[in-house]
Amino acid sequence: MTGARRTVALVEDHPDGRALVEALLVGRYDVVTYANGPDAVYGCHAFPPDLVLLDLSLPGMSGHDVLAALRKDPGLTGVPIVAFTADATPDVRDSLLAEGFDDHLPKPLARLDDLRELVDRWLGVAPH
């Protein structure tokens, strides 16, 4: 692969959740992690990623508020934002897409490749 590696921003308050995504994407993408919403809003503004994986249940500032803030940042126009959530409500996907998320990936992952394939798909990268 040529050129700079693409960057995935992960907003996740659970440390093992962050470590897992880093392990799943290592060698394929650069992963920048944020443990809370305000850090993510600030960090994504200062260092725009190519894709954001956003947990919804975060301390202080919810994932919904983070989404709203990121959508208002002109520097992040066109950056896909994917809800990555342990919410098991049956119609959660529809409501998240209606809210403005580009995609939804439930936790736990049904297959580890679900995450890799989702990131590949959104970043236009051929499957590894």
Next chain:
Amino acid sequence: MAPRTTSSFDALLALTRDLVLTLDGAGRIRAASLSWTDELGWSPEELRGREYSEFVHPADLARSTFEFTRVLGGDIPFAFTHRWRLRAGGWRSIEWRAMAELESGDVYAVARPHERAESRPGWSAAGAPDDARASHGMLDLLQRVSHEFRTPLHAVLGFTGLVLEDDETVPLVHRRRLGRAQSNARELVETVDDILEWAALESGERPVVKGTADLHELVAAAFARMAPDAAQRGVALLAEVPRALPPVTTDPARLSRVVRHLLRVALRSTQAGRVVVRVATDPVTGTPWSIAVDLGPAFPGPVWAATGAAPDALAFGPGIGLLVTRALCDRLGHSLRLGSNPASAMVATIGFAAGAARRWA
């Protein structure tokens, strides 16, 4: 002497227990609530006229400026945490919500120290809750429990999956053991979801959703979902479903959950190396649909009599699975019958009563 006048806002600043500030567009404090004295030691007079940046921890200043600028730009109120200087020395984390009055450019900010207990949504603030509030509160609690279970299970399944991806260095015996760990973790996820589903139905929060289901597709989807566990246990999943079958009226998502639960019971108990699902005309109601799942070895009648145990208890065990499965079937207007087949397997049959179709209309 003229009577002293107090504006509503002044009264609010005097009475509120939250930390309230108003600031001009340059970040200079215009007014502060009396609560600052109790919480951080600063009197409103000491704060007035000074820039908020004087009180913010140096490491948090750049972030604070960024957030303040966003609020001035008319952004939504949000929670933001930074550290404020205590008058007596030291720092305290404060969580802010703020918004700007666009005409004047003034900023209104409300904060609370992190140590203060917060009310939890979904819980009654005072008094005994009525039944509806109690049900909603229970559902809210279970949703939180579900999230709390699913988050660590995500890590358990993910990290064990990563180890299993390494074909070359993990011995077969360890792969099998990790597979069992994964299978049990997935079962726990499903169990938590079952409980949540049941609570949602009981509370009326998510009522039954009328629809139709193609039983061929429904069984195939259930098999696909259960395939990893079946493979891990070395059990084949077999279906006998007529191709030309009219769709059945049901809540498809809930019916799928019931079928998956029966498959889980069957995977646990089968000794035949296979689980068979048969869709056929219901011998009891005569409708075109019934879903029969072989659950495993049947116990002879004398065994039931000797133990005093009901056949469903023998099949499902003492867990909550049967409770949830029966409740779902009941709410869907379907029946759940237990019996045995000539091959001495216990069979659970979901029946679609003819009357149920009219109830949906």
